[in-house]
Amino acid sequence: MPSHDVLIIGAGLAGQRAALAAAEKGATVAIISKVHPVRSHSVAAAGGINAALNPEDSWESHAFDTVKGSDYLGDQDAIEVMCKEAPNEILWLEHAGVTFHRNDVGQLGTRAFGGASQARTYYVADITGQAILHVLYEQLMKHHEQIDRYEEWFTTELLLDDSGNCVGAVCRNIRDGQLQIFNAKSVILASGGAGQAFKPTTNALICTGDGIAQAYQIGAPLMDMEMIQYHPTTLAENGFLITEGARGEGAHLYNALGERFMEKYAPNKLELASRDVVSRAEQTEINEGRGFPDGTIALDITKVPRKRTLEALREIVNIGRDFAGVDITREPIHIKPGMHYIMGGVKTDVDGQTPINGLYAAGEVACVSVHGGNRLGANSLLDTLIFGRRSGEHAADQALSKAMPSTSHSKIADTQRKFDSILNRDAGGRRISEIKNELGETMNRYAAVYRDQAGLETAHEIVRRLKEEAAVAPVDDKGTVFNQDLLGAVELEYMLDVAECIVVGAKERKESRGAQFRTDFPERNDAEWLKHIDVSRNGDDAPSVTYSPVTITKWEPQERTY
Amino acid sequence: MPEYTLRLRRYNPESGEAPHYEDFKVELEGHRSVLEAILQVRGEQDGSIGVRCSCRAAICGSCGVRTNGKPGLACHTHLDAAAKNSKHGENVIVVEPMGNMPVIKDLIVDMEEVHWKKIRRVTPWLVAKEPVPEREYIVPHEAMVDVTQTMACIQCGACVSDCLTMEMDPLFVGPAALAKAYRFVGDPRDAEQGQRLKDLAEDPHGIYDCTHCFQCIEACPKGVAPMSQIMRLRRRAGSDFHVDDRNNGHRHEMAFVKNIRKNGLLHEADLLPDSYGGKFHPRAVPELLSSLPVVLRALKTGKVTVKKALLHEHKASPEIERIFDTVENREVRLEYNLYISGNEDDLADDPADAVAPAATATLAPPVVEEQAVEAPPEPPVAEAPAAEAAPAETPAAPAPDAEEAPAADPAAEIEVEAPAEGEPTEGDTQ
Structure with a gap:
């Protein structure tokens, strides 16, 4: 029976970051994933990662944008942690080898993104998630002596001991069907979202909510589950994502009458209002008959200089060409809102701890909650890394002071x-x-x-x-x-x-x-709903609902306009 | 809606049956992908079909397969394009697992056993320059855009699948791993560029093992152009870091350059001795002697004649010299890079828009200026290899660069590409 201080389930950005952090603390680590780590869905994150790293920017500004983006449902203590720690995380990534694009004096370059009051999104063309994921995997290979990788192992169940502590998981080796118990002092869920419950979705076929359901099945509460993000720019036929980076670089949205309709809905931020606002605007245009006959809106990327598109939006040039037959540098591409992200997930504190002792969660599987009612673009990579790392560190610290639990075969x-x-x-x-x-x-x-x-x-x-x-x-x-x-x-x-x-x-x-x-x-x-909805399983198969308060530190709710 | 026959290569190690092909009918529009067809069949007809897949959008790299013999991603291969090339009958699409890797089940191959082992061979992480700065490393924007081309690799294995060198030499480090190596050699933050290059040049299965067959460039769904990255490693190793490799790789390339400059067409009888420093170089003698059986066979079969071997009547035209002049007189080396200049067809449509100013006056394809190379961290081996014919800026690749050919005449390219605008072309999907 493999036994480790820390067992991590899922090897996207949150899982890999947790593994590296736990190993750095001196813990023995196993990281398990049902796909090879570089196939994880973090690979599809395109536009970038937010941090207030420029001297003119401030973490408070980033935090306020995030709070406002969340429609005041985000927990402000968690948002503060995330935004304060963001700059150092970016530098850590840069030093580990991420090839962030630069500005003209060779410093880290930024692009604009939705719902943000400053250009604070750091990026690698439009393959930011891929670049970070592959660099973290480079680090896993480098630290192979401390981190055991179990690639293509499927977790079927989390294990509790008699006192209700999480002590490991049952996993199946996909290659030969062998079942194995992984024994651990701490378990970190980092198995991503559940987009496949929707069709179409931008999410990969592997995003089937495994970790959310596994935690739910052993009694962990889920929070903010109703908050499902529809991304404003997805392809109508297959749901593929066109990055928000396109609008960040200057692309416009038009309805079938040729109107730049965001002027009506968000006169200040226009296309760069937060995602829920833009998606609703598009859906309203479509529902009221101003969309194209195929139920879409036009995204015009020809507004972006062609050279810049080729350099910074290369991936969506490919997606447009290969999956929609459109050269986005020359003509608009038709898009509509499509299911993209689940803000909710397994309820955790700022160290990733769930209410079940020994069980942590980080990344899309978790709900800290930093995204509340609506996640800002380029905050999800940040969420995975900050809370992945914090979970890894905390889980390792806890594990190093505990004895290895015993688990029954x-x-x-x-x-x-x-x-x-x-x-x-x-x-x-x-x-x-x-x-x-x-x-x-x-x-x-x-x-x-x-x-x-x-x-x-x-x-x-x-x-x-x-x-x-x-x-x-x-x-x-x-x-x-x-x-x-x-x-x-x-x-x-x-x-x-x-x-x-x-x-x-x-x-x-x-x-x-x-x-x-x-x-x-x-x-x-x-008055009635500034609170989280927690859903948990009450013995039989029916979910039961409770509430928990929203943490407010500095920013009282106000009217939200863009 | 058109009907396709999906002919899948099935193999189940538990069944005791030999691998075989099984036909499935599938109705889907032609612009849908081979992966969608496989998934439809798996969902509706036979759930036991094994195929790795995840993102469906050519980002995750899971679904590498061979479709009608061509390696690539199933999700990135359109049904109509695949069917058009079919040698197996109308609308028959044969899908098989990738090559050069053991098959586990159906379309699933053991990437760990081949691909990932080779990736680990090239020290696949940044060895950061000391001291690590408090903030970010200050590096040129162009350098980061440049290595983005190799960062764009999704490790799908399509290039490994059809690497001809690897078929002959399973120990060849291979296109994907060498492209990964360039990702560090091209990264100004890496402290070990010289050691990496020396290592890969000295390895008999390293950068000089590649035979420039272009299969990996054809196969790559992400425009990484692994072979181009291998050629760049060679230029860095030979010209910038003066690695005098024991495989004689660099000298062989320089001999090619000298040969072409002199003759315009390859004069093979000169190539071999020149590769070893000339007919009278001590090193050349044993090598030439060991080549005698080959030479005799060639004489016997008429592939060469004594006259042809001794007198090469073809002489280089002034055009050739002009090309050499142009290339050698550039202040910086120009390199092909998708992220800076787009595809060849992008360039052909609109050269002024897409090309760095320095390149517009030349025959060059989409280009990036090679980063000024810093002095090698360690003194190179003193011997200057084939210096008389090897100016530092000469592209050392003996075969014509793939990129150069189509872009040489932008006007022709526009005519070819124009009708296809707005539609994925056949080549796009493979």
Whole structure:
């Protein structure tokens, strides 16, 4: 049984950063991922990472923009931590080898981004996530003596001891089907978001909410789950992301009448208002008949000088050409709001600790909450790195003062029985892919930019039915080597759990704040709803709702305009 | 909607069956990707099909496969483009696992065993220059944009799949790992550029093992152009750091340059001795003797004649000298870089817009000025290799650079490219 001080589940930016931080503290570390680390979805983060590093900028300004962006639902103590520590994190990355683009005197260069009062987004062309992820993986290779990598291992369950401490996980080696218990003093979940519960989504096929569901299943509360970010610029056909960097570099949005409609909705920030505002504006234009016939809006990147586009937006030049047949340096590309990010997740404190002793969470799987009702562009990479590192450090400190817990092998037999029962399902049920499609379309219809009670009730009923269908959905592959079919069945259960929590949270919040816009409650209502909605499992399969206060330090809620 | 036949190479190590091909019918629009077709088949017909995939948008690098024989990402290969090249029948698309790596199951190969081991071979992390500054390293913007081309590598393995050198020499460090090496050699913050170059030049399976077949450039879905990066490593090693490698790689390249400058066309009888310092160099004697069997065979089969071997009648035209002059008289070396100048077709459309001023007057393709090279950290081996024919700015690549050919005549390029505007071309997807 592999035993480590710190076990990290997920190897995107949060997980890798946590691993490096824990190793630096002297802990033994295992990092497990169901895909090779560089395939993690952090790789798709395009535009950049925020930090108030320029002398003219200040962390307070960054923090206020983040608080305002969150529609005052973000916890201000956590936001302060993130924004204060951001500059040093950028420098740490630079020293580790990230090839940030420079300004004309060779210092780190910045670009403008949505919802920000200063240009404070540091970037590597439009492959910032990829560049950072690959550099962190370089560091994992360098520190291989302290960090054991388990690449292509699928976590099936978190383990609790008799006193309710998290002491490890059960994992399956995807390559040969072998089950293994990983024993650890501290466990950090860093397994990302749940975008695949929506269709379309910008998220990769691996973003199936595994960690959110695993924590939920052992009783950890989830927070702000109703807050789903729709990104303003995604391709209509397949949901692919066109980076906000395009607008940061100067691209404009037009409706079918040729109007630069953001003048109406955000007269000061225009296209660079926060994402919820821009997405709602686009959706309103489309709903009121001013979109293009395919239900889209035009993003005109030809406003950006061509040389600059080729240098700084290379990836979306490729995406436009290969996946939409459009040369974005010469003509507008049609886009619409698309599901992109989940602000909610496993509730943690500023050190990544969940209410379950020994269990941490960092990155998109977690909710600290620094994003509240709406995440600012280029704050997600920062969130993963700051809270990944803090989790790694705290988990290592805790682990170094504890004895290695003992874990019973009987859990392996339980998991094996569960897998066997999936493999032995009758052929009659609905196919996994059908259930997944229906889930995605349901969520995208009822839990999108505009929501109302009736739609959310319908969505909840459908999700409950799909849960029943998923429990008997058959798999074709009965083997042990790379049985992706079997793992797909498990992932479907995860997605359904997450989807239910999203819908329950959205039904509960009877106001409009951040990404949640209720057409039946169109106003923000601070008197009743300036609070987090926590969802947890109450023994059986039904989520129960409680509330927790929003931490306010410096910035009292005010009206939010851009 | 068109119907395609997806012919998948199946292999399941648990079944006891030999690898075989299985046909699936799939209805999808032609601009959809091969990956979408595979996923549709897996979802609706056979859940046991093994394929790695994640982002669907050519960013994560999971779905490297061979489609109708061509390596690339399944998500980045359009069905209509793939079908157009099919030798297997109308709308038949054969999808197989990548080459040069062991197959685990169906389309899944063991990248750890080959690709990642080779990546780890090149010390794949920054060895930061001391002292580490309090804030960021101050480096030129162009240097960071330049290495972005190799940072754009997503480690998909498509170049490794079809590397011909690796097929012959499995120990070859290979295109992906060498491109990764350039990412550090081109990074002004790295303290060990000289040692890295010496290491890769001296390794018999290193930079001089590449045979310039261009397969990796063709295969790469991200424009990393691994072979170009290998050539840049050679230029840095040979010309800037004066690495006199024991593989004779640098001298061989210089012999090529000298040969072409003199003859215009390659005179092979001179090439071999020149590679060893000339016919009368002591080092050349054993090498020439060991080549005798090959020479005799060539004479016997008529591939060469005594006359041709001794008298090379082709002489370089003034044009050749003009090219040498242009290149050698540049103040800085110009290098190809997508992030600065876009594709060849971007350039052809609008050269003034895309090219650094220094390049517009030359035959050069999309270019970046090579960073001024600092003095090598350690004194190089004193011997100046083939100095008479090897000015520092000469591109040492013996084969014509792939990039140069299409861009040499921008006007022609515009005519070719214009009809395809607004639509992904066939080449785009492969």
